[in-house]
Amino acid sequence: MIPDAVFITGMGVVSAAGIGVEASLASMAASERNIAPVSLFSSPVKLPVFEVRGVPPRTRPGKMRTLDLLEIALAEALASAGLNETAGLRIGVALGTTVACQLNDLGFYSSFREKLAAPFESVDGFLEGNLAEATARRLGLTGPTMVVVNACSSGTDAIGAALSWLNAGLCDIAIAGGADEMNRIPLAGFKALSVASSEPCRPFDKNRSGLNLGEGAGVLVMETAESAVKRGLKSTLHVCGYGSSADAYHLTAPHPEGEGLIRAVNAALRQANLQPADIAFINAHGTSTPDNDRVEGRALLKLFGPEIKVLSTKGYTGHTLGAAGGIEAVFTAAGLSKGWIPGSAGFQALDEEIGLLPTLGKTEIAGRYALSTSLAFGGNNSALIIGLEDSQ
Amino acid sequence: MKILGTGLICARGRSQEAACAEWQLPDFIDVPFQKEPFPVYAVSAATLTDKAVLGGMRRADRFSKMATLAAHDAVAASGLNLKDSERTGIIFATAFGPHNTTFRFQDDIIDYGDAGVSPTIFSNSVHNAAVSYISLALGIKGPTWTNTGFCDPFEQAVVLAQAWLAEGRCDTILLGGGDELGTVMEYICSKKLLIAADGKVRINHPPAYVPGEGAAFFLLNKATDGIQLDLSSKTQAKRFGNMLSGRALDCAVQALK
Numbered sequence: 001m002i003p004d005a006v007f008i009t010g011m012g013v014v015s016a017a018g019i020g021v022e023a024s025l026a027s028m029a030a031s032e033r034n035i036a037p038v039s040l041f042s043s044p045v046k047l048p049v050f051e052v053r054g055v056p057p058r059t060r061p062g063k064m065r066t067l068d069l070l071e072i073a074l075a076e077a078l079a080s081a082g083l084n085e086t087a088g089l090r091i092g093v094a095l096g097t098t099v100a101c102q103l104n105d106l107g108f109y110s111s112f113r114e115k116l117a118a119p120f121e122s123v124d125g126f127l128e129g130n131l132a133e134a135t136a137r138r139l140g141l142t143g144p145t146m147v148v149v150n151a152c153s154s155g156t157d158a159i160g161a162a163l164s165w166l167n168a169g170l171c172d173i174a175i176a177g178g179a180d181e182m183n184r185i186p187l188a189g190f191k192a193l194s195v196a197s198s199e200p201c202r203p204f205d206k207n208r209s210g211l212n213l214g215e216g217a218g219v220l221v222m223e224t225a226e227s228a229v230k231r232g233l234k235s236t237l238h239v240c241g242y243g244s245s246a247d248a249y250h251l252t253a254p255h256p257e258g259e260g261l262i263r264a265v266n267a268a269l270r271q272a273n274l275q276p277a278d279i280a281f282i283n284a285h286g287t288s289t290p291d292n293d294r295v296e297g298r299a300l301l302k303l304f305g306p307e308i309k310v311l312s313t314k315g316y317t318g319h320t321l322g323a324a325g326g327i328e329a330v331f332t333a334a335g336l337s338k339g340w341i342p343g344s345a346g347f348q349a350l351d352e353e354i355g356l357l358p359t360l361g362k363t364e365i366a367g368r369y370a371l372s373t374s375l376a377f378g379g380n381n382s383a384l385i386i387g388l389e390d391s392q
Numbered sequence: 393m394k395i396l397g398t399g400l401i402c403a404r405g406r407s408q409e410a411a412c413a414e415w416q417l418p419d420f421i422d423v424p425f426q427k428e429p430f431p432v433y434a435v436s437a438a439t440l441t442d443k444a445v446l447g448g449m450r451r452a453d454r455f456s457k458m459a460t461l462a463a464h465d466a467v468a469a470s471g472l473n474l475k476d477s478e479r480t481g482i483i484f485a486t487a488f489g490p491h492n493t494t495f496r497f498q499d500d501i502i503d504y505g506d507a508g509v510s511p512t513i514f515s516n517s518v519h520n521a522a523v524s525y526i527s528l529a530l531g532i533k534g535p536t537w538t539n540t541g542f543c544d545p546f547e548q549a550v551v552l553a554q555a556w557l558a559e560g561r562c563d564t565i566l567l568g569g570g571d572e573l574g575t576v577m578e579y580i581c582s583k584k585l586l587i588a589a590d591g592k593v594r595i596n597h598p599p600a601y602v603p604g605e606g607a608a609f610f611l612l613n614k615a616t617d618g619i620q621l622d623l624s625s626k627t628q629a630k631r632f633g634n635m636l637s638g639r640a641l642d643c644a645v646q647a648l649k
Contacts (some may be wrong), residue, residue, distance in 0.1 A: 112576060123583075142550055147541055164559060168555040186510050188497075376520070
């Protein structure tokens with residue numbers, strides 16, 4: 001194992017594509033798209049979404065669904081990392097979210113408005129539901145804890161924070177990723193912004209008409225080589241670069257030339273000591289909105305050229321907001337590890353304004369490094385590079 | 393980490409003199425959920441009227457304005473020009489974010505239905521809107537970051553800032569913390585905390601709280617000389633109220649003294 005690398009020793013994921021890494025990969029290999037009208041709550045906004053099936057809306061009164069989704073992904077990640085016992089280990093928790101950082105409970109708020117009093121189950125669930133603090137409490141962890149709320153790049157940024165912690169020696173192991181639930185408030189918000197589509201999303205397609213919201217969680221267990229060796233683990237996957245940069249351009253629109261994204265990708269490449277030609281594939285943010293895909297696609301084309309293999313897994317998961325970076329990091333690592341990536345679901349026609357052709361079906365991968373990108377409300381851009389060490 | 397500049401927005405105003413002023417009673421405001429006046433250390437509207445800084449933020453909420461003014465003042469105090477700086481990052485910690493805007497958006501849903509809500513209010517309701525406004529106002533193009541927590545979000549932000557400087561991700565970091573007051577949050581505080589009816593914060597057992605709001609920012613680099621960010625600084629809760637975003641204001645007052 002590379003002595004100073006940060007290894008991925010465990011992974012867990014839940015989304016509309018499936019519960020668990022293997023189930024999700026099988027579902028994507030079969031090009032399944034589990035998209036349907038909202039079933040978790042009543043809403044007059046009739047838009048198709050990607051919900052996680054088989055998980056009840058709430059497992060107990062007041063508890064946020066986001067926490068339930070996180071616990072599913074976390075259980076898989078901890079099990080695959082062999083972390084049944086955490087006592088004596090220096091473990092940090094960095095998780096991204098958007099919905100779970102707000103008291104997005106219309107029942108509580110409407111009751112307060114009408115009666116100037118409201119039941120406190122939701123407030124208690126909110127105050128106890130900070131993802132990182134709740135995870136650290138539940139597992140008895142004493143390392144650094146942080147919930148990143150950088151909108152749609154939160155999950156990627158949380159993994160970036162964990163990388164910084166591990167490199168700084170602040171912990172030996174980090175649980176990192178993101179989680180978010182389907183919720184009535186962002187559904188109304190994205191509809192109001194006119195970026196949500198009434199059809200299944202089509203990332204990078206010429207006729208794309210917007211995003212579909214999704215939900216889920218994606219978690220990596222990241223670990224220093226020294227800790228992994230001490231625990232008797234052999235991992236070939238490692239997180240080797242992270243970069244982040246602001247557009248300083250607009251509250252909701254990306255910089256038209258993708259300047260911030262290009263800086264973020266270059267920063268990640270620098271940290272990983274790689275060149276663009278070293279990247280085998282890119283799991284792009286690819287939300288399917290006209291703006292995002294045009295800006296992101298053109299920036300990636302400029303950086304990597306037309307031969308680069310690109311996909312967006314949002315055609316299988318929807319846009320899972322703060323969870324997206326975590327889920328997509330898991331899929332990126334799995335793609336490298338398995339040697340294939342799925343087709344970019346929903347894509348049919350090349351957009352000549354972008355000039356980037358995403359994967360059309362299951363595609364074999366031969367390289368050792370992959371990039372995952374995230375662009376966020378507020379103009380934040382983040383890039384993560386995952387590597388696969390030669391197992392020989 | 394060396395403090396190159398400090399900016400502070402609090403109930404006493406915006407200046408260094410205001411931050412270091414002697415203790416005063418909080419405001420006692422009327423709230424709809426109880427008969428008795430409710431003590432708060434609130435930032436006045438007059439504090440948030442600097443058109444030179446906030447002129448491009450017509451649609452921004454109070455939360456973002458407090459944070460942007462504090463960040464601006466920290467940079468101004470340093471004497472540095474960070475416009476187009478790709479080597480400066482922004483890290484901002486908050487416990488509750490722009491919750492008044494979140495509830496305004498919920499007002500829209502209740503009053504006009506899910507299909508009749510304002511996209512502007514929605515985009516301002518995300519926690520990282522404040523940092524986005526700071527980045528826009530000051531032209532900072534490095535990493536921009538918002539983190540949240542109910543235990544110690546500012547302290548966690550300090551840890552991340554140290555790590556970023558150590559690994560060379562940034563040369564300077566604009567690090568801050570902030571939270572705002574509002575009727576719903578005051579209601580929640582009234583139910584979850586022992587509020588000091590006399591307006592006098594008590595730190596020891598049993599503690600008594602006066603909710604406060606404000607924002608503080610520091611421009612930092614990794615030099616070891618000069619004034620260092622000191623997390624052990626004495627609490628200023630008695631003068632500015634209890635801030636759930638952590639010790640940003642305490643550290644700011646320490647630095648300004």
